[in-house]
Amino acid sequence: MNIRRNINRATFAIALSVIALTACDKDVFDINTDPFKDEVYNTTLSSPISTFLTEQEGFGEYVKLLNYSNMFNALNQSSSGISFTAFVPNDAAMHEFYHRRGVDSLQQLSPNYARQFVLYHTVKDSILPESFVQKKFVQNLSGDVINIEIDSLNAGQAILNGEGHVVEMGLNAYNGKVYVLSQAMTPLVETVWDRVSASGTSEIMSGALRESGWANRLSIVQDTTINADRQKVITHYYFTLLNVSDATYAKAGIHSLDELKSHLRQNGKEGISADSLLREYVSYHVLTNQYTTDELGAMTGSDATRIWSSSAQNQVFTVTYDSLATQERDKYVINGTGESARFIPEASNVLSKNGYIHEIDGWLPVWEPAQATVLWDLADYTDIKNLVDAEYYQPSEPTASEQRFRVATAPCFEYEMGEAGSKNRNYSDIDYVTCRSNMKDANNYDRIVFNVGYMGHVSMNTPTIVRGKYKVELTIIFMTGNNFMRQQSDGNGGMLKMTFDDNADQTIFTAPYTKVPSPLPGVYSSTLYEEIEFPETASHKFSFVVLDPAASTNSNFSLQFDCIKFIPIE
Numbered sequence: 001m002n003i004r005r006n007i008n009r010a011t012f013a014i015a016l017s018v019i020a021l022t023a024c025d026k027d028v029f030d031i032n033t034d035p036f037k038d039e040v041y042n043t044t045l046s047s048p049i050s051t052f053l054t055e056q057e058g059f060g061e062y063v064k065l066l067n068y069s070n071m072f073n074a075l076n077q078s079s080s081g082i083s084f085t086a087f088v089p090n091d092a093a094m095h096e097f098y099h100r101r102g103v104d105s106l107q108q109l110s111p112n113y114a115r116q117f118v119l120y121h122t123v124k125d126s127i128l129p130e131s132f133v134q135k136k137f138v139q140n141l142s143g144d145v146i147n148i149e150i151d152s153l154n155a156g157q158a159i160l161n162g163e164g165h166v167v168e169m170g171l172n173a174y175n176g177k178v179y180v181l182s183q184a185m186t187p188l189v190e191t192v193w194d195r196v197s198a199s200g201t202s203e204i205m206s207g208a209l210r211e212s213g214w215a216n217r218l219s220i221v222q223d224t225t226i227n228a229d230r231q232k233v234i235t236h237y238y239f240t241l242l243n244v245s246d247a248t249y250a251k252a253g254i255h256s257l258d259e260l261k262s263h264l265r266q267n268g269k270e271g272i273s274a275d276s277l278l279r280e281y282v283s284y285h286v287l288t289n290q291y292t293t294d295e296l297g298a299m300t301g302s303d304a305t306r307i308w309s310s311s312a313q314n315q316v317f318t319v320t321y322d323s324l325a326t327q328e329r330d331k332y333v334i335n336g337t338g339e340s341a342r343f344i345p346e347a348s349n350v351l352s353k354n355g356y357i358h359e360i361d362g363w364l365p366v367w368e369p370a371q372a373t374v375l376w377d378l379a380d381y382t383d384i385k386n387l388v389d390a391e392y393y394q395p396s397e398p399t400a401s402e403q404r405f406r407v408a409t410a411p412c413f414e415y416e417m418g419e420a421g422s423k424n425r426n427y428s429d430i431d432y433v434t435c436r437s438n439m440k441d442a443n444n445y446d447r448i449v450f451n452v453g454y455m456g457h458v459s460m461n462t463p464t465i466v467r468g469k470y471k472v473e474l475t476i477i478f479m480t481g482n483n484f485m486r487q488q489s490d491g492n493g494g495m496l497k498m499t500f501d502d503n504a505d506q507t508i509f510t511a512p513y514t515k516v517p518s519p520l521p522g523v524y525s526s527t528l529y530e531e532i533e534f535p536e537t538a539s540h541k542f543s544f545v546v547l548d549p550a551a552s553t554n555s556n557f558s559l560q561f562d563c564i565k566f567i568p569i570e
Contacts (some may be wrong), residue, residue, distance in 0.1 A: 048076040049086050052173040061094035064106055069114035075122065075266075077175060083126040084176035085138075087146075087164060089184035097184040113189065116142065118186035121164075126177050133158070136397065140391045144188050144353075161185055188353045192239050193218035195352050196428045201245045205285075207257040211275075212282040221354045236386050239355035240287040240296075242334070242367035244363050245347075252363045260363075267365055283312035284366045289382050289418035290355040293343045297321050297332040305336070307372040309464040316464045319367045334360060338367040370539060371468045371568035378448045378460070378561050379432055383410035388432050394444040399434040407432045407448070414462055418453030420552035427451045427558055432459070440475055441523040441561045447477045450559040454552040459543040462500075462564075467537045469569040472529040474561065478516050485513035491550025494559065498528060498544045506532060509547070523562060531569055 050072045053059040066072040075086060089097065094106075103109060109117075119141040129136070137147045146164075151157040158166040160181075168180035190198070193215050197206045207217040222236045246255075254260050264277040288311055296308065297319045305320040320336040334341045341362030348358035384407045385393050392403040408415065408430035417429055427433075431449040435442045450458055478486070485494045493511035500506045512526035535538065542564075551557045 015463075024513070025047075043409065047173060048175040049173040049178060050075045051177065053088065058090045059088060061091045061106070062088050065114050066118065068106055069111050069118055071115055071118045072287075075118070078236060082175065083124075085123040085125065085127040085132075085179065085520070086173075086176060087121040087123075087166070087179050087181055087185070089121070089164075089181040093165075093181050093184045097186075097241065113187070116187045116189050117184075120144065120185060125522055126175075127170075128177070129156075132169060132179070136395070137391050142188065143390065145390045146185070147186045154382065188351065190219060190352050191219050192241050192352045192357055193354050195350060195357055196241065196243055201247070202243055204246055204249050204254065204257055205244050206261055208278060208282050209258060211257070213281045214282050214286060218286075218354070236382070237354055238288070238290040238382050238385065241293045241355070241357045241358045242285040242341075242364060243347075243357050244285070245359060248361055249361075249363055250474055251506070254363060263363075264365075280312045280315065280366055284310045284315050284317070286311040286521075289380065289385070292356060293332060293345075293348050293358055296358075305372045307369065307374050307463075307466065309539070312366060314464055314536075315482060316369065316466060316537070317364070317367070318372055320498065334362075334364065335367055335369060338369060339363075339365055339469075365432055368468060371466045371470070372568040373568065374463055374465050375443065376463055376472075376564045376566070377443050378563060379444065379446050381410065381412040383407075383412040384432055384448075386410075392434055394446055395434055396445075398437040398440050398445050403434040404428075404438060404449075405432045406430070414459040415450075415452060416457055418456035418546065418552060420454050422451050422453040422456075423555040424451050424558070425454070425555065435477070438521055439523055442477060443475070447560050447562045450546075450561065451557075452551070454546060454548060454549045456551065457543065457545040459541055462540045462542050462566075464537060464539050465566055467534055467536055469531055469533045470529070470566040471569055472568065473525050473527050473565045474512055475523060475525050475563050475565070476512050476516075476558035477522075477562060478513065478524050479521050479558075479560065480519075482513055482560075483517075483519050483556070484516055484554065484556065485511075485550070486516045486519065488514060490554050491548040491557070493548065494551075494557070495547040496559075498542075500532070500534075500540045500542055502541065502543065512549075525565075528564075 047055055050063070053063050066075060075084065098105060102108070108113070122141045123146075124141060125137075130149070133150055137145050137150050139145055146160050147162070148160070149159040149565070151159060156169055158219050159167065163183065164181050164185035165183040167181050167182045171178040171180065193209065196202050196209065197215070206215070218239055218241065220237045222234055225233050225235070227233050249255070249260065252263070254263055261274045261278055264281055265274055268277040285306065297306065298563055304323070305318050307316050307318050309316055317335050320333045323335060324331055325331045328345045329342060332343055339362060341360040341364045344361055345360045350357040379394065387407045387410055388405045389403070392399065392405070404427065406428040407413075408428065414431060415430065422429075427449045429451055431451070433447055433449050435445045435447065437446070451506065452458060484490045493514035495509060495511045497510050498510060508528065510526070510528055515526045516524045546559070
């Protein structure tokens with residue numbers, strides 16, 4: 001039986017102090033510590049969100065959902081500065097959602113799924129409408145990013161994740177705001193593996209994923225470890241899968257997993273086992289970060305073809321943009337000069353809890369392409385993504401103010417601070433920093449800032465690069481405070497010793513900031529190598545050592561790198 005309690009604000013704050021502590025740990029809905037679990041809470045002062053919804057017409061179904069999922073009190077929390085923005089579907093939207101899920105009523109959903117629904121539709125902190133309309137995205141309590149598109153035709157309305165339709169903004173409750181939805185969002189609860197294996201149209205790929213071990217990996221959303229400082233570290237995993245349906249395999253004469261293995265043996269190198277060939281093939285279809293089709297095919301300057309490192313060791317594929325295409329299906333071609341494939345638009349950009357699935361119209365065997373431009377974004381690592389707030393990692397547009405996150409602990413970096421340290425207090429040793437509009441030409445509107453002092457050194461592994469000769473260009477961010485480096489008025493202009501694979505023959509000494517042509521802040525490119533040759537298709541160890549004493553004595557010294565471009569030489 002539910003019991004209605006009336007307590008004063010101070011008592012409520014004390015009673016919920018345990019719950020407030022969990023909020024600091026990004027688990028504000030730890031209902032196991034809720035002192036009012038299974039009971040109904042009311043405040044005598046005013047109505048927090050759950051109670052507010054019970055007092056309004058049109059939200060009865062969502063209130064039932066809150067009780068069914070045991071989340072009613074969680075959404076009523078109001079102590080220690082806790083506040084929420086709740087995207088609440090009205091009754092019609094809830095019934096439409098049931099129909100979309102193929103159920104007739106709330107009781108046909110599991111309580112856990114109902115809980116995930118509430119988490120997905122709730123944001124920590126109260127967002128005023130005037131702030132909401134300025135946002136491009138927010139992060140919900142599931143840890144997922146909700147994209148916001150303001151409806152230009154209907155004032156006061158917005159679309160969330162291309163699905164949820166906001167029809168009323170910012171209704172006031174005691175502990176936050178309520179935004180009314182006429183259509184609910186679908187919670188991201190299925191993993192990449194869940195979606196592929198449950199589709200019923202990809203049995204061969206599902207079998208290949210199981211046999212190669214990728215089914216387990218594509219089922220992981222995150223794991224938690226304890227570091228050397230006894231701190232909890234949460235690692236999130238992200239993937240992009242190029243999925244091949246059974247129908248597409250059939251067009252290539254492949255009707256079973258055994259027939260796929262047979263095709264791989266026919267095309268594979270002599271002496272390599274069928275199991276190894278299958279693992280390589282499946283890995284070739286997986287990227288260990290999440291990308292939309294437009295991100296995979298994004299042009300860089302005049303480059304129509306981009307090259308991408310797959311999860312198969314030393315294997316890459318290309319995505320070519322066709323500027324003359326009139327149909328969405330023809331927009332991008334994968335491995336255009338090999339056994340090519342295209343994205344199937346209606347079955348691509350399928351978002352799951354841990355990444356994207358894109359269905360393609362060819363079986364896409366492993367193939368080594370000719371050289372193509374490789375754009376290495378130094379921030380494009382899941383190791384870095386895990387250390388940056390989701391709403392600020394690779395933003396879709398320049399940010400209003402710089403957002404900085406220390407990422408030196410990311411495993412993609414091997415570095416050592418110089419003995420004399422650094423006097424620059426604006427940045428830590430290695431930071432991820434977003435770009436404002438004056439740096440709008442930066443790739444993904446971000447950069448990595450290195451602040452490792454004199455004789456500090458850093459190493460990173462490049463993406464896979466097809467064997468051959470390349471010109472190598474570094475794109476840097478130039479700030480007003482860097483002008484002393486450009487003019488070499490203090491130190492030697494940020495002199496660096498750079499090398500690939502610790503190869504003395506590939507070692508250069510360069511000062512990119514001295515090549516900036518203007519004192520104006522901006523994004524500039526500097527040639528590192530007019531020509532360098534990589535004898536095999538592989539990832540390479542890129543290293544630099546800071547040889548400028550000003551790196552330890554001048555408080556404005558920093559190295560702000562955006563990306564490195566490898567341009568093929570014919």
